[in-house]
Amino acid sequence: MDPAFLTIAELNRFYDRRELSPVEVTRSLLDRIAAYDGKLHSFIRVTPEVALAEAQAAERELAAGRRRGPLHGIPYALKDIVETAGIPTTGHSKLYCDYVPAADAHLVTLLKAGGAVLMGKLATWEFALGGPSWDLPWPPARNPWNPDYLPGGSSSGAGAAVAAGFVPGAVGTDTGGSIRGPAAVCGIAGLKPTYGRVSRRGVFPNTFTMDHCGPLTRSAEDVALFMQVIAGFDAEDLGSEDTPVPDYAAALTGSIKSLRLGLIEHWYAHGAHPDLPSAMSAAIEVLRGLGAIVEPLQLSSLRDYTDCKTTISIAELYAIHEKDLKTRPRDFGRILRNRVLPGALIGAEDYVQALRWRTVLAREQAMALKQFDALLTAGALGVADPADPDLPDRLVSLPSITMPFSVGGLPALAIPCGFGRAEGLPLSLQIAAAPMAEPTVLRIAHAYQQATDWHRRHPDLA
Amino acid sequence: MTRRAGLDLPEELMQQFIAAWPAFEAMVRRIPRNLDRAAEPAHSYRPLRIMRG
Numbered sequence: 001m002d003p004a005f006l007t008i009a010e011l012n013r014f015y016d017r018r019e020l021s022p023v024e025v026t027r028s029l030l031d032r033i034a035a036y037d038g039k040l041h042s043f044i045r046v047t048p049e050v051a052l053a054e055a056q057a058a059e060r061e062l063a064a065g066r067r068r069g070p071l072h073g074i075p076y077a078l079k080d081i082v083e084t085a086g087i088p089t090t091g092h093s094k095l096y097c098d099y100v101p102a103a104d105a106h107l108v109t110l111l112k113a114g115g116a117v118l119m120g121k122l123a124t125w126e127f128a129l130g131g132p133s134w135d136l137p138w139p140p141a142r143n144p145w146n147p148d149y150l151p152g153g154s155s156s157g158a159g160a161a162v163a164a165g166f167v168p169g170a171v172g173t174d175t176g177g178s179i180r181g182p183a184a185v186c187g188i189a190g191l192k193p194t195y196g197r198v199s200r201r202g203v204f205p206n207t208f209t210m211d212h213c214g215p216l217t218r219s220a221e222d223v224a225l226f227m228q229v230i231a232g233f234d235a236e237d238l239g240s241e242d243t244p245v246p247d248y249a250a251a252l253t254g255s256i257k258s259l260r261l262g263l264i265e266h267w268y269a270h271g272a273h274p275d276l277p278s279a280m281s282a283a284i285e286v287l288r289g290l291g292a293i294v295e296p297l298q299l300s301s302l303r304d305y306t307d308c309k310t311t312i313s314i315a316e317l318y319a320i321h322e323k324d325l326k327t328r329p330r331d332f333g334r335i336l337r338n339r340v341l342p343g344a345l346i347g348a349e350d351y352v353q354a355l356r357w358r359t360v361l362a363r364e365q366a367m368a369l370k371q372f373d374a375l376l377t378a379g380a381l382g383v384a385d386p387a388d389p390d391l392p393d394r395l396v397s398l399p400s401i402t403m404p405f406s407v408g409g410l411p412a413l414a415i416p417c418g419f420g421r422a423e424g425l426p427l428s429l430q431i432a433a434a435p436m437a438e439p440t441v442l443r444i445a446h447a448y449q450q451a452t453d454w455h456r457r458h459p460d461l462a
Numbered sequence: 463m464t465r466r467a468g469l470d471l472p473e474e475l476m477q478q479f480i481a482a483w484p485a486f487e488a489m490v491r492r493i494p495r496n497l498d499r500a501a502e503p504a505h506s507y508r509p510l511r512i513m514r515g
Contacts, residue, residue: 329475334478396485397485
Protein backbone atom coordinates (compact mmCIF):
# COMPACT_ATOMS: atom_id res chain seq x y z
CA MET A 1 0.00 0.00 0.00
CA ASP A 2 1.38 3.43 -0.90
CA PRO A 3 1.17 5.64 2.19
CA ALA A 4 1.89 8.85 0.23
CA PHE A 5 -1.58 10.37 0.53
CA LEU A 6 -2.86 8.66 3.66
CA THR A 7 -3.99 11.08 6.35
CA ILE A 8 -2.63 11.04 9.89
CA ALA A 9 -5.95 9.58 11.09
CA GLU A 10 -5.74 6.81 8.49
CA LEU A 11 -2.11 6.04 9.33
CA ASN A 12 -3.05 5.69 13.00
CA ARG A 13 -5.75 3.16 12.11
CA PHE A 14 -3.31 1.18 9.94
CA TYR A 15 -0.73 1.25 12.73
CA ASP A 16 -3.33 0.03 15.25
CA ARG A 17 -4.27 -2.86 12.95
CA ARG A 18 -0.56 -3.59 12.26
CA GLU A 19 -1.24 -3.26 8.52
CA LEU A 20 1.45 -0.60 8.23
CA SER A 21 4.39 0.28 10.46
CA PRO A 22 6.19 3.58 11.13
CA VAL A 23 9.41 2.24 9.60
CA GLU A 24 7.64 1.08 6.41
CA VAL A 25 5.86 4.42 6.04
CA THR A 26 9.01 6.43 6.77
CA ARG A 27 11.08 4.44 4.25
CA SER A 28 8.37 4.76 1.60
CA LEU A 29 8.12 8.54 2.07
CA LEU A 30 11.91 8.97 2.08
CA ASP A 31 12.00 7.12 -1.25
CA ARG A 32 9.23 9.36 -2.58
CA ILE A 33 11.10 12.50 -1.53
CA ALA A 34 14.27 11.19 -3.23
CA ALA A 35 12.33 10.42 -6.40
CA TYR A 36 10.36 13.65 -6.78
CA ASP A 37 11.67 16.50 -4.63
CA GLY A 38 14.46 17.25 -7.11
CA LYS A 39 11.96 19.23 -9.15
CA LEU A 40 9.90 20.63 -6.22
CA HIS A 41 12.68 21.71 -3.81
CA SER A 42 10.33 21.48 -0.83
CA PHE A 43 13.12 20.27 1.49
CA ILE A 44 16.30 22.19 2.30
CA ARG A 45 17.55 19.20 4.26
CA VAL A 46 16.18 15.67 4.55
CA THR A 47 17.15 13.87 7.78
CA PRO A 48 16.89 10.16 6.93
CA GLU A 49 19.02 8.90 9.86
CA VAL A 50 16.96 10.86 12.39
CA ALA A 51 13.74 9.80 10.69
CA LEU A 52 14.55 6.09 10.67
CA ALA A 53 15.82 6.11 14.27
CA GLU A 54 12.63 7.84 15.44
CA ALA A 55 10.47 5.54 13.33
CA GLN A 56 12.16 2.46 14.80
CA ALA A 57 11.68 3.76 18.35
CA ALA A 58 8.02 4.49 17.62
CA GLU A 59 7.51 1.05 16.09
CA ARG A 60 8.93 -0.68 19.20
CA GLU A 61 6.71 1.33 21.51
CA LEU A 62 3.56 0.87 19.44
CA ALA A 63 4.22 -2.87 19.20
CA ALA A 64 4.46 -2.92 23.01
CA GLY A 65 1.11 -1.16 23.25
CA ARG A 66 2.55 2.16 24.42
CA ARG A 67 0.89 4.82 22.25
CA ARG A 68 2.04 8.33 23.13
CA GLY A 69 -0.59 10.21 21.18
CA PRO A 70 -2.01 10.95 17.74
CA LEU A 71 1.37 11.68 16.12
CA HIS A 72 3.21 8.62 17.41
CA GLY A 73 5.15 7.18 14.47
CA ILE A 74 3.82 9.85 12.11
CA PRO A 75 6.33 11.51 9.74
CA TYR A 76 6.41 15.31 9.71
CA ALA A 77 8.70 18.13 8.64
CA LEU A 78 9.54 21.61 9.92
CA LYS A 79 9.77 24.99 8.23
CA ASP A 80 13.45 25.85 8.41
CA ILE A 81 13.00 28.71 10.86
CA VAL A 82 12.06 26.24 13.61
CA GLU A 83 15.18 25.39 15.59
CA THR A 84 16.32 21.79 15.84
CA ALA A 85 19.16 20.79 18.16
CA GLY A 86 22.16 19.54 16.20
CA ILE A 87 20.44 20.02 12.83
CA PRO A 88 21.16 23.20 10.83
CA THR A 89 18.40 25.81 10.89
CA THR A 90 19.09 28.24 8.09
CA GLY A 91 16.07 30.51 7.67
CA HIS A 92 16.68 29.75 3.98
CA SER A 93 19.31 32.50 4.17
CA LYS A 94 23.01 32.95 3.50
CA LEU A 95 23.14 34.73 6.87
CA TYR A 96 22.38 31.51 8.77
CA CYS A 97 23.49 28.80 6.36
CA ASP A 98 25.89 27.32 8.94
CA TYR A 99 23.81 27.88 12.09
CA VAL A 100 23.28 24.76 14.17
CA PRO A 101 21.06 25.35 17.23
CA ALA A 102 21.98 23.84 20.57
CA ALA A 103 18.37 23.37 21.59
CA ASP A 104 15.06 22.40 20.02
CA ALA A 105 12.21 24.84 19.64
CA HIS A 106 9.60 24.13 22.32
CA LEU A 107 7.13 22.69 19.81
CA VAL A 108 9.84 20.30 18.56
CA THR A 109 10.27 19.10 22.16
CA LEU A 110 6.53 18.37 22.22
CA LEU A 111 6.63 16.58 18.87
CA LYS A 112 9.56 14.41 20.02
CA ALA A 113 7.75 13.61 23.27
CA GLY A 114 4.76 12.65 21.14
CA GLY A 115 6.84 10.16 19.17
CA ALA A 116 6.56 11.97 15.84
CA VAL A 117 9.16 11.24 13.13
CA LEU A 118 11.19 14.20 11.80
CA MET A 119 11.81 13.87 8.06
CA GLY A 120 13.69 17.13 7.56
CA LYS A 121 13.72 20.91 7.29
CA LEU A 122 11.63 22.65 4.71
CA ALA A 123 12.13 25.49 2.30
CA THR A 124 10.76 28.88 3.34
CA TRP A 125 10.83 32.44 2.13
CA GLU A 126 13.99 33.99 3.59
CA PHE A 127 13.33 34.46 7.33
CA ALA A 128 9.65 33.86 6.61
CA LEU A 129 9.30 37.09 4.62
CA GLY A 130 11.73 37.40 1.72
CA GLY A 131 10.20 35.50 -1.10
CA PRO A 132 9.76 34.03 -3.47
CA SER A 133 13.51 34.59 -3.90
CA TRP A 134 15.84 33.36 -6.60
CA ASP A 135 19.13 34.64 -5.15
CA LEU A 136 19.42 32.49 -2.02
CA PRO A 137 21.60 29.42 -1.29
CA TRP A 138 18.63 27.13 -2.07
CA PRO A 139 16.02 27.50 -4.82
CA PRO A 140 12.41 28.39 -4.02
CA ALA A 141 9.97 25.51 -3.62
CA ARG A 142 7.57 24.69 -6.48
CA ASN A 143 3.90 23.80 -6.54
CA PRO A 144 3.28 20.02 -6.85
CA TRP A 145 0.09 20.63 -8.88
CA ASN A 146 2.24 22.29 -11.53
CA PRO A 147 5.96 22.98 -10.93
CA ASP A 148 5.76 26.01 -13.26
CA TYR A 149 3.90 27.62 -10.35
CA LEU A 150 4.87 28.45 -6.79
CA PRO A 151 3.41 26.95 -3.60
CA GLY A 152 2.77 30.30 -1.90
CA GLY A 153 4.66 31.45 1.17
CA SER A 154 6.26 31.88 3.41
CA SER A 155 5.74 28.24 4.52
CA SER A 156 6.39 27.31 0.89
CA GLY A 157 8.17 24.00 1.52
CA ALA A 158 5.52 22.92 4.02
CA GLY A 159 2.70 23.52 1.54
CA ALA A 160 4.56 21.74 -1.24
CA ALA A 161 5.70 18.77 0.89
CA VAL A 162 2.24 17.97 2.25
CA ALA A 163 0.52 18.45 -1.12
CA ALA A 164 3.14 16.26 -2.82
CA GLY A 165 2.59 13.38 -0.42
CA PHE A 166 6.08 13.66 1.11
CA VAL A 167 4.75 14.04 4.67
CA PRO A 168 1.19 13.92 6.04
CA GLY A 169 1.86 16.95 8.24
CA ALA A 170 4.26 19.86 8.56
CA VAL A 171 4.82 22.79 10.89
CA GLY A 172 4.71 26.23 9.35
CA THR A 173 4.46 29.73 10.72
CA ASP A 174 1.95 32.45 9.89
CA THR A 175 2.37 36.16 10.52
CA GLY A 176 0.26 37.62 7.71
CA GLY A 177 -0.83 34.42 5.98
CA SER A 178 2.21 32.22 5.68
CA ILE A 179 0.44 28.97 6.62
CA ARG A 180 -2.93 29.76 5.05
CA GLY A 181 -1.49 31.09 1.77
CA PRO A 182 0.47 27.91 0.95
CA ALA A 183 -2.41 25.76 2.17
CA ALA A 184 -4.78 27.67 -0.12
CA VAL A 185 -2.70 27.40 -3.30
CA CYS A 186 -1.54 23.83 -2.63
CA GLY A 187 -5.03 22.47 -1.94
CA ILE A 188 -4.43 21.37 1.66
CA ALA A 189 -5.49 22.41 5.17
CA GLY A 190 -3.48 25.02 7.07
CA LEU A 191 -4.31 26.49 10.48
CA LYS A 192 -3.07 29.72 11.94
CA PRO A 193 -4.02 29.09 15.58
CA THR A 194 -5.04 31.79 18.06
CA TYR A 195 -2.09 34.03 18.90
CA GLY A 196 -0.45 32.45 21.95
CA ARG A 197 -1.94 28.96 21.48
CA VAL A 198 1.30 27.38 20.22
CA SER A 199 4.70 28.37 21.65
CA ARG A 200 6.96 30.56 19.47
CA ARG A 201 10.04 29.74 21.58
CA GLY A 202 12.94 28.68 19.36
CA VAL A 203 11.34 29.93 16.15
CA PHE A 204 13.02 32.80 14.27
CA PRO A 205 10.81 35.86 14.84
CA ASN A 206 9.13 37.81 12.03
CA THR A 207 6.68 40.03 13.96
CA PHE A 208 6.68 39.40 17.70
CA THR A 209 2.98 40.14 18.19
CA MET A 210 1.70 38.41 15.08
CA ASP A 211 3.82 35.27 14.74
CA HIS A 212 1.91 32.00 15.02
CA CYS A 213 3.15 28.40 14.61
CA GLY A 214 0.68 25.89 13.21
CA PRO A 215 0.11 22.75 11.17
CA LEU A 216 -0.36 22.10 7.47
CA THR A 217 -2.00 18.73 6.78
CA ARG A 218 -4.35 17.07 4.31
CA SER A 219 -7.54 17.50 6.33
CA ALA A 220 -9.21 19.39 9.16
CA GLU A 221 -9.25 16.14 11.14
CA ASP A 222 -5.47 15.90 10.84
CA VAL A 223 -5.10 19.54 11.92
CA ALA A 224 -7.01 18.59 15.08
CA LEU A 225 -4.66 15.66 15.75
CA PHE A 226 -1.55 17.78 15.12
CA MET A 227 -2.78 20.60 17.35
CA GLN A 228 -3.38 18.13 20.18
CA VAL A 229 0.39 17.66 20.38
CA ILE A 230 1.74 21.18 19.80
CA ALA A 231 -0.82 23.41 21.55
CA GLY A 232 -0.24 24.53 25.13
CA PHE A 233 1.11 27.17 27.49
CA ASP A 234 4.83 27.93 27.54
CA ALA A 235 5.91 30.27 30.35
CA GLU A 236 9.09 31.13 28.42
CA ASP A 237 7.06 32.61 25.52
CA LEU A 238 5.76 36.01 26.60
CA GLY A 239 2.87 35.78 24.16
CA SER A 240 1.76 32.32 25.28
CA GLU A 241 -1.75 32.00 26.71
CA ASP A 242 -2.32 29.87 29.80
CA THR A 243 -5.59 28.34 28.65
CA PRO A 244 -6.43 24.61 28.85
CA VAL A 245 -5.99 22.65 25.63
CA PRO A 246 -9.31 21.07 24.63
CA ASP A 247 -9.78 17.67 22.98
CA TYR A 248 -9.72 18.91 19.38
CA ALA A 249 -10.75 15.58 17.85
CA ALA A 250 -13.80 15.43 20.14
CA ALA A 251 -14.97 18.69 18.54
CA LEU A 252 -15.34 16.98 15.17
CA THR A 253 -18.94 15.99 15.75
CA GLY A 254 -19.96 16.40 12.12
CA SER A 255 -22.85 18.68 13.08
CA ILE A 256 -22.91 22.41 12.30
CA LYS A 257 -26.70 22.75 12.45
CA SER A 258 -27.74 26.26 13.50
CA LEU A 259 -24.18 27.59 13.65
CA ARG A 260 -24.21 31.20 12.48
CA LEU A 261 -21.49 32.04 9.93
CA GLY A 262 -20.69 35.63 8.91
CA LEU A 263 -19.70 35.69 5.25
CA ILE A 264 -17.24 38.45 4.34
CA GLU A 265 -17.90 38.45 0.62
CA HIS A 266 -16.75 42.01 -0.10
CA TRP A 267 -13.17 40.92 0.53
CA TYR A 268 -13.17 38.68 -2.58
CA ALA A 269 -15.99 40.21 -4.66
CA HIS A 270 -13.61 42.25 -6.83
CA GLY A 271 -10.24 41.48 -8.34
CA ALA A 272 -10.29 37.79 -7.41
CA HIS A 273 -9.81 34.77 -9.68
CA PRO A 274 -12.89 34.49 -11.96
CA ASP A 275 -13.76 31.02 -10.61
CA LEU A 276 -13.45 31.99 -6.94
CA PRO A 277 -16.93 33.53 -6.41
CA SER A 278 -18.70 30.47 -7.81
CA ALA A 279 -16.47 28.09 -5.81
CA MET A 280 -17.27 30.06 -2.66
CA SER A 281 -20.99 30.09 -3.49
CA ALA A 282 -20.94 26.32 -3.90
CA ALA A 283 -19.12 25.95 -0.57
CA ILE A 284 -21.71 28.18 1.13
CA GLU A 285 -24.52 26.03 -0.27
CA VAL A 286 -22.84 22.93 1.16
CA LEU A 287 -22.61 24.62 4.57
CA ARG A 288 -26.24 25.73 4.38
CA GLY A 289 -27.22 22.21 3.37
CA LEU A 290 -25.54 21.01 6.56
CA GLY A 291 -27.72 23.35 8.58
CA ALA A 292 -25.46 26.36 9.06
CA ILE A 293 -26.95 29.85 8.81
CA VAL A 294 -24.79 31.98 6.51
CA GLU A 295 -25.35 35.74 6.50
CA PRO A 296 -23.38 38.64 5.05
CA LEU A 297 -20.96 40.61 7.20
CA GLN A 298 -19.13 43.83 6.42
CA LEU A 299 -15.74 44.53 8.01
CA SER A 300 -13.03 47.09 7.21
CA SER A 301 -11.29 46.72 3.87
CA LEU A 302 -8.39 44.40 3.11
CA ARG A 303 -6.40 47.55 2.33
CA ASP A 304 -6.89 48.78 5.91
CA TYR A 305 -5.93 45.46 7.47
CA THR A 306 -2.90 45.06 5.17
CA ASP A 307 -1.55 48.55 5.88
CA CYS A 308 -2.00 48.13 9.65
CA LYS A 309 -0.28 44.74 9.74
CA THR A 310 2.54 45.65 7.36
CA THR A 311 3.46 48.87 9.18
CA ILE A 312 3.74 46.98 12.47
CA SER A 313 5.62 44.09 10.87
CA ILE A 314 8.18 46.13 8.96
CA ALA A 315 9.11 48.15 12.06
CA GLU A 316 9.58 45.00 14.15
CA LEU A 317 11.42 43.19 11.36
CA TYR A 318 13.87 46.04 11.00
CA ALA A 319 14.62 45.88 14.72
CA ILE A 320 15.28 42.14 14.40
CA HIS A 321 17.60 42.45 11.38
CA GLU A 322 19.12 45.90 12.02
CA LYS A 323 22.60 44.72 12.93
CA ASP A 324 22.98 42.47 9.88
CA LEU A 325 21.47 45.09 7.56
CA LYS A 326 24.07 47.58 8.72
CA THR A 327 27.05 45.20 8.61
CA ARG A 328 26.31 42.71 5.82
CA PRO A 329 23.46 43.98 3.64
CA ARG A 330 24.68 42.06 0.58
CA ASP A 331 24.12 38.73 2.36
CA PHE A 332 20.37 39.28 2.37
CA GLY A 333 18.28 38.24 -0.59
CA ARG A 334 17.12 41.28 -2.57
CA ILE A 335 13.43 40.81 -1.69
CA LEU A 336 13.94 40.48 2.07
CA ARG A 337 16.39 43.37 2.15
CA ASN A 338 14.02 45.71 0.33
CA ARG A 339 11.06 44.65 2.46
CA VAL A 340 12.85 45.20 5.77
CA LEU A 341 14.96 48.34 5.06
CA PRO A 342 11.84 50.57 4.99
CA GLY A 343 11.45 49.76 8.69
CA ALA A 344 14.42 52.06 9.33
CA LEU A 345 12.36 54.99 8.11
CA ILE A 346 9.08 54.18 9.87
CA GLY A 347 8.83 56.65 12.74
CA ALA A 348 7.88 55.72 16.28
CA GLU A 349 4.65 57.68 15.88
CA ASP A 350 3.72 55.67 12.76
CA TYR A 351 4.33 52.39 14.59
CA VAL A 352 2.28 53.43 17.64
CA GLN A 353 -0.60 54.71 15.49
CA ALA A 354 -0.61 51.37 13.64
CA LEU A 355 -0.75 49.55 16.99
CA ARG A 356 -3.70 51.70 18.05
CA TRP A 357 -5.39 51.00 14.73
CA ARG A 358 -4.83 47.30 15.38
CA THR A 359 -6.89 47.53 18.56
CA VAL A 360 -9.73 49.20 16.63
CA LEU A 361 -9.67 46.58 13.86
CA ALA A 362 -9.42 43.68 16.33
CA ARG A 363 -12.41 45.05 18.27
CA GLU A 364 -14.39 45.14 15.01
CA GLN A 365 -13.82 41.40 14.62
CA ALA A 366 -14.67 40.79 18.28
CA MET A 367 -18.00 42.63 17.83
CA ALA A 368 -18.78 40.50 14.78
CA LEU A 369 -18.08 37.35 16.78
CA LYS A 370 -20.74 38.34 19.31
CA GLN A 371 -23.20 37.93 16.44
CA PHE A 372 -21.68 34.96 14.63
CA ASP A 373 -20.11 31.66 15.70
CA ALA A 374 -17.52 31.90 12.94
CA LEU A 375 -16.47 34.05 10.01
CA LEU A 376 -16.15 32.80 6.45
CA THR A 377 -14.26 34.19 3.47
CA ALA A 378 -11.86 32.98 0.76
CA GLY A 379 -8.48 31.48 1.67
CA ALA A 380 -6.73 33.29 -1.16
CA LEU A 381 -7.79 35.74 -3.86
CA GLY A 382 -6.47 33.57 -6.62
CA VAL A 383 -4.54 30.48 -7.54
CA ALA A 384 -0.79 30.02 -7.19
CA ASP A 385 1.60 32.53 -8.76
CA PRO A 386 3.74 31.47 -11.72
CA ALA A 387 7.38 30.68 -10.92
CA ASP A 388 8.63 33.89 -12.50
CA PRO A 389 11.76 35.56 -11.11
CA ASP A 390 10.65 38.85 -12.68
CA LEU A 391 7.30 38.99 -10.87
CA PRO A 392 7.19 42.40 -9.14
CA ASP A 393 7.12 42.51 -5.33
CA ARG A 394 3.51 43.06 -4.24
CA LEU A 395 3.86 42.92 -0.45
CA VAL A 396 2.55 46.47 -0.03
CA SER A 397 0.63 46.95 -3.27
CA LEU A 398 -1.63 43.88 -3.08
CA PRO A 399 -4.12 43.70 -0.19
CA SER A 400 -4.10 40.30 1.49
CA ILE A 401 -7.16 38.26 2.50
CA THR A 402 -5.20 36.48 5.22
CA MET A 403 -3.95 39.57 7.06
CA PRO A 404 -7.24 40.48 8.78
CA PHE A 405 -7.25 37.43 11.06
CA SER A 406 -3.55 37.99 11.78
CA VAL A 407 -4.38 41.49 12.98
CA GLY A 408 -7.15 40.05 15.16
CA GLY A 409 -5.06 37.10 16.39
CA LEU A 410 -8.02 34.81 15.67
CA PRO A 411 -7.75 31.11 14.76
CA ALA A 412 -8.15 30.84 10.98
CA LEU A 413 -8.07 27.75 8.77
CA ALA A 414 -7.73 27.48 4.99
CA ILE A 415 -9.14 24.38 3.27
CA PRO A 416 -9.63 23.54 -0.42
CA CYS A 417 -12.98 24.28 -2.10
CA GLY A 418 -12.37 23.83 -5.80
CA PHE A 419 -10.05 24.47 -8.72
CA GLY A 420 -9.46 27.29 -11.16
CA ARG A 421 -10.54 25.96 -14.55
CA ALA A 422 -7.87 27.62 -16.68
CA GLU A 423 -4.87 26.56 -14.61
CA GLY A 424 -6.22 23.49 -12.80
CA LEU A 425 -4.86 24.91 -9.53
CA PRO A 426 -6.60 24.85 -6.10
CA LEU A 427 -8.99 27.43 -4.71
CA SER A 428 -9.62 27.80 -1.00
CA LEU A 429 -12.00 28.96 1.66
CA GLN A 430 -11.07 30.37 5.08
CA ILE A 431 -12.89 29.89 8.39
CA ALA A 432 -12.11 31.96 11.48
CA ALA A 433 -13.61 32.14 14.97
CA ALA A 434 -13.10 33.73 18.37
CA PRO A 435 -9.78 33.42 20.23
CA MET A 436 -9.23 29.82 21.41
CA ALA A 437 -12.27 28.63 19.38
CA GLU A 438 -10.17 26.29 17.24
CA PRO A 439 -12.72 23.53 18.00
CA THR A 440 -15.45 25.57 16.26
CA VAL A 441 -13.26 26.24 13.22
CA LEU A 442 -12.29 22.58 12.96
CA ARG A 443 -15.86 21.38 13.47
CA ILE A 444 -17.10 23.49 10.55
CA ALA A 445 -14.19 22.50 8.28
CA HIS A 446 -14.55 18.80 9.13
CA ALA A 447 -18.29 18.85 8.44
CA TYR A 448 -17.60 20.50 5.06
CA GLN A 449 -14.94 17.91 4.25
CA GLN A 450 -17.27 15.05 5.17
CA ALA A 451 -19.65 16.39 2.49
CA THR A 452 -17.05 17.18 -0.21
CA ASP A 453 -13.92 15.57 -1.60
CA TRP A 454 -11.67 18.47 -2.62
CA HIS A 455 -9.22 17.49 0.16
CA ARG A 456 -8.93 13.97 -1.23
CA ARG A 457 -7.58 15.12 -4.59
CA HIS A 458 -3.86 15.19 -5.01
CA PRO A 459 -1.36 15.98 -7.76
CA ASP A 460 0.24 13.32 -9.93
CA LEU A 461 4.00 13.83 -9.66
CA ALA A 462 4.98 11.23 -12.23
CA MET B 463 17.18 59.74 5.53
CA THR B 464 18.81 56.32 5.36
CA ARG B 465 22.13 57.75 6.44
CA ARG B 466 20.48 59.42 9.45
CA ALA B 467 19.11 55.96 10.27
CA GLY B 468 22.67 54.69 10.33
CA LEU B 469 22.44 52.81 7.04
CA ASP B 470 25.41 53.22 4.73
CA LEU B 471 24.37 51.05 1.81
CA PRO B 472 26.45 50.35 -1.28
CA GLU B 473 25.17 52.39 -4.22
CA GLU B 474 23.40 49.57 -6.09
CA LEU B 475 21.56 48.45 -2.92
CA MET B 476 20.61 52.06 -2.20
CA GLN B 477 19.09 52.38 -5.67
CA GLN B 478 17.00 49.23 -5.09
CA PHE B 479 15.80 50.66 -1.78
CA ILE B 480 14.95 54.02 -3.32
CA ALA B 481 12.81 52.19 -5.89
CA ALA B 482 11.00 50.19 -3.17
CA TRP B 483 10.47 52.98 -0.63
CA PRO B 484 7.61 55.01 -2.22
CA ALA B 485 5.10 52.16 -1.81
CA PHE B 486 5.99 51.90 1.89
CA GLU B 487 5.84 55.68 2.33
CA ALA B 488 2.35 55.68 0.79
CA MET B 489 1.33 52.85 3.14
CA VAL B 490 2.49 54.79 6.22
CA ARG B 491 0.59 57.88 5.04
CA ARG B 492 -2.61 55.78 5.00
CA ILE B 493 -2.35 54.99 8.75
CA PRO B 494 -5.19 56.95 10.41
CA ARG B 495 -4.09 59.70 12.82
CA ASN B 496 -7.49 60.63 14.28
CA LEU B 497 -8.27 57.56 16.38
CA ASP B 498 -10.36 57.86 19.53
CA ARG B 499 -8.23 58.58 22.63
CA ALA B 500 -9.40 55.24 24.09
CA ALA B 501 -7.76 53.27 21.26
CA GLU B 502 -4.70 52.00 23.12
CA PRO B 503 -1.77 50.34 21.38
CA ALA B 504 -2.26 46.60 21.09
CA HIS B 505 0.93 45.97 23.10
CA SER B 506 -0.25 47.28 26.47
CA TYR B 507 2.27 46.14 29.05
CA ARG B 508 1.35 43.27 31.41
CA PRO B 509 3.79 43.04 34.32
CA LEU B 510 2.21 39.84 35.71
CA ARG B 511 3.03 38.09 32.47
CA ILE B 512 6.69 39.12 32.75
CA MET B 513 6.77 37.69 36.28
CA ARG B 514 5.54 34.31 35.05
CA GLY B 515 8.21 34.01 32.40
